[in-house]
Amino acid sequence: MTNLGNGLAELLDIGAKGAIHIGLLGRGIGASLSPTMHRQEGERQGIDYHYHLIDFDALHLGNENLGDIVDLLEKVGFRGVNVTHPFKQAVLDHLNQLAPDASEIGAVNTVIFDGGQRIGHNTDCWGFAESFRLGLPDSPRKHVLQIGAGGAGAAVARALIEVGVKSLSVLDTDAIRSQALAARMQDMGYSVNALTEIGALTGFDGIVNATPIGMDKYPGTPVAPKLLNAGQWVADIIYFPRETELVRRAALIGCATLPGTGMAIFQAVKAFELFTGRVPSREEMTRSFEAAA
Incomplete structure (x- = not known):
């Protein structure tokens, strides 16, 4: 294992046996509200539950250290990890089993350590779909544009099909990535195509931002x-800031909007259940999010 520096020293001694870590x-996750939602739900359920931010930017770690970090956390007894930008696809190389949802999507945001197995799950897909069903229940869904085909984008694309989008166009600055996502979904029988550019937005019922553009960073x-x-x-998947520039400007024009807060809450709800084996209260986790935001 490479030298990962003093910033991770606290993780080498995770405390009491039986605690869930x-x-x-x-990267750039200092403003994440996942720790608040998870910790408060653990406390509500009487669980000795600890949620640690491992920010590669703050720790001055390179992307090449991802495998070392996963090894370290499993070794010291973590129950699992959530994974966010930019590691949702890169982490696949460090797992030995995928749940069906993650296998179909090709991206992971939740990893469970279980008896020497590293099992990848994707709760982003369900999280976005649930948020969409609640926030845009009567929205037209004939043709939708999704911008971003990375790890989160793969989950969102699958969720859009799940909520009834008939035809999905995907645009990414990396044409190979958008083409690969479209091809994988076409192989599953879905109407998805990759775009290399867009001249106008008039042909789309809705637009989804599945990129990091709009984050504070x-x-x-x-x-x-x-x-x-x-x-x-x-719709946007970003939740810090809670209202991105895209969502704010779209609302001023008169568009129906869906911020990333719902996806953030619901993916955490599903992840908590995977980590603990207990069904969390989505209402309490929503209240925790709202109070901290």
């Missing part, structure tokens, strides 16, 4: 808001 692996919008019209809906 979970990590979140990602990556300010801006993935498309020019002036191209939107009031008859469209706009």
Whole structure:
């Protein structure tokens, strides 16, 4: 194992036996509300539950250290980890089993350590689908544009099909990535195509941002808001800030909007159940999120 520095020293002694320790692996995750939701639900259920942020930026770690971190956390007794940008696909190389949802999507955001097995799951898909069903229940779904085909984008694309989108177009700055996502979903019988550019947004019922653009670390919008019209809906997967520039500008135009808060809450609900074997209260986890946001 390479030298990972003093920043991870606290993880080498995770305390009392029987406690549940979970990590979140990602970059620029200091504002994440996952620790709050998980810790407070663990406390509500009387579980000795600990949730650690492992921010590769703050720890000055390279992407090549991902495998070392996964090895370390399993070794010291973590129950599992959540995985966020930019590791949802890269982590696949460090697992030895995938749940059916993760296998179909090709991306993982939850890993369970179980008796020497590292099992990858994807709770993002269910999280986005549940948020969409509640937040945009009557929205048109004939043709949708999704921007972003990375790990989160793969889950969102599958969720959009699940909630009834008939035709999905995917655009990514990496054309190979969008083509690969489209091809994988076409092989499963879904109507998905990859775009290399967009000239106008008028042909789409809705637009989904599945990129990091709009986060505090990556300010801006993935498309020019002036191209939107009031008859469209706009969804984002980013939840910090709670209202991205895209969502704010779309609402001003008159678009129905879906911020990333619902996906953030519901993916955590499903992940908590995987980590603990207990059904959490989505209402309490929502209250925890709302109070901390």
